[in-house]
Amino acid sequence: MNKRIIPVLLLKDNVLYKTEKFKKPKYIGDPINAVKIFSEKESDEIAFLDIDASKKNKEPNYSFIKDVSSEAFMPFSYGGGIKNLFQAEKILNSGCEKLIINNSFLKKSDLARTLIKEFGSSTVVCCVDVKKNFFGTHKIFSHVKKRIISESFDEYLVRCADTGFGEVIIQSVDNDGMRNGYDLNLVERTRKYLSCQLVSLGGAGQISDLKKIIKVGADAAAAGSFFSFHGKYKAVLISYPTYNEIKQISS
Numbered sequence: 001m002n003k004r005i006i007p008v009l010l011l012k013d014n015v016l017y018k019t020e021k022f023k024k025p026k027y028i029g030d031p032i033n034a035v036k037i038f039s040e041k042e043s044d045e046i047a048f049l050d051i052d053a054s055k056k057n058k059e060p061n062y063s064f065i066k067d068v069s070s071e072a073f074m075p076f077s078y079g080g081g082i083k084n085l086f087q088a089e090k091i092l093n094s095g096c097e098k099l100i101i102n103n104s105f106l107k108k109s110d111l112a113r114t115l116i117k118e119f120g121s122s123t124v125v126c127c128v129d130v131k132k133n134f135f136g137t138h139k140i141f142s143h144v145k146k147r148i149i150s151e152s153f154d155e156y157l158v159r160c161a162d163t164g165f166g167e168v169i170i171q172s173v174d175n176d177g178m179r180n181g182y183d184l185n186l187v188e189r190t191r192k193y194l195s196c197q198l199v200s201l202g203g204a205g206q207i208s209d210l211k212k213i214i215k216v217g218a219d220a221a222a223a224g225s226f227f228s229f230h231g232k233y234k235a236v237l238i239s240y241p242t243y244n245e246i247k248q249i250s251s
Contacts, residue, residue, distance in 0.1 A: 002250040004044040004220035005210060005241055007227040008169075008201055009034060011050040011080065014064055018224050019051070020177035022129075022143060028228050032067055034238055038227075039073040041240040046072065047100065047169075047222065049127070050080025054103040054144050060087055062094050069095025079127060088115050092123070100169070102127040103144050105160075112163050121166035121196075128160065130186060131173035138186060141173050157193035167197040169222065175203030177225045182213040191217035207241060211249045221249070 009031060010017050016028035028034070031048070038046055048068070052058065058081050065078055072095075079100025082088055088099050099119070104111040105126055115124045131141040131148060139148040140156045151159075160168055170190045172183040182203040191198060197219045204210060204223035213221050230237035241249065 002044075002246060003214045003218075004199075005246060005249065006045055006047055006199060006220050006222040007034075007038055007043055007240065008047045008049060008222045008224050009228075010224065011048055011061075011064075012052050014061060016228075017051070018177055018228050022141075022146075022173050022176055025051075026234075028236055031064070032071055035068055035071045035076075037238040038240060039071060042243075043074050043240050044220075045075040045077070045097075047077045047098075048079070049100065050078075051143070053081025057081070060091055062090055065091055065094040065096050077125060079125070082111070084111070085114055085118060088119070092119065098123055098125050098167070100125045100127050102129065103142070105163075106140070106142055106144075106149060112165070116164050116166075121164050124165055125167040125169060125199075126160055126163070126165045127169040127171060128156065128190075129171050129173055130183075138189065153189075154193070157190060161193055161195070165196055167199060168194055169199040169201050172202035178203055179205030179225050179229075181205060181209045182218075182221075184212060184216050187213060187218050188216050207245050207249065210241070214249060 016031050017025035018028055019025050075097040077098035077100050078096045082101055129141040129143055130138050133139050138153045142149050175183055182200050187200050199220040199222050200213045200218040201222040204226040210221040
């Protein structure tokens with residue numbers, strides 16, 4: 001079975017941006033145009049994260065999700081500002097296949113369990129942002145509060161496992177947008193706690209990085225900059241691995 005290769009696109013004011021270490025957002029372009037290109041390139045799936053929704057307490061953009069659904073010939077997931085069952089149901093009814101939650105789980109709300117009970121574990125994804133502290137230790141990071149939280153890395157992953165997510169995205173804040181390779185140790189540590197589908201995000205810079213992260217335990221390799229920029233001057237260019245490259249990654 002081939003492992004999945006997933007472009008992750010960041011939304012801010014309904015257009016695409018890409019960050020470095022969760023800072024310095026750089027404008028990429030129109031999200032619907034990107035969806036069309038990834039559809040033409042037969043992407044396995046695609047994920048959208050609204051990086052402002054929870055910070056600004058915004059409602060999910062349902063009309064945008066419908067627009068994506070009409071153009072996407074692959075499954076897609078959506079995260080950002082999901083706070084209740086009504087919003088989640090409306091997102092799924094707009095054509096989205098998976099819900100990604102982050103901030104609500106950080107706040108220890110019951111939303112994740114409610115969504116899993118209502119829609120099934122395969123529909124609900126937890127995105128876990130991880131940053132190393134001064135001593136190089138993995139810690140859970142809040143993108144809303146812009147700081148490391150007190151709950152330990154191990155306790156957080158145990159809570160993820162107990163909640164019953166069908167999929168977890170483990171994202172390295174330190175590697176975000178840097179294109180210097182994934183944090184392999186982060187995925188190895190995470191895999192010890194989770195038996196569900198594990199997606200690694202943050203750091204991909206070349207095809208070999210995708211293969212390495214699959215080998216250490218990830219079920220899917222996700223990336224943003226790798227699929228959005230080209231060359232040392234980071235010219236915007238939407239790309240996706242060829243069929244033969246994907247076969248090499250999965251072998």
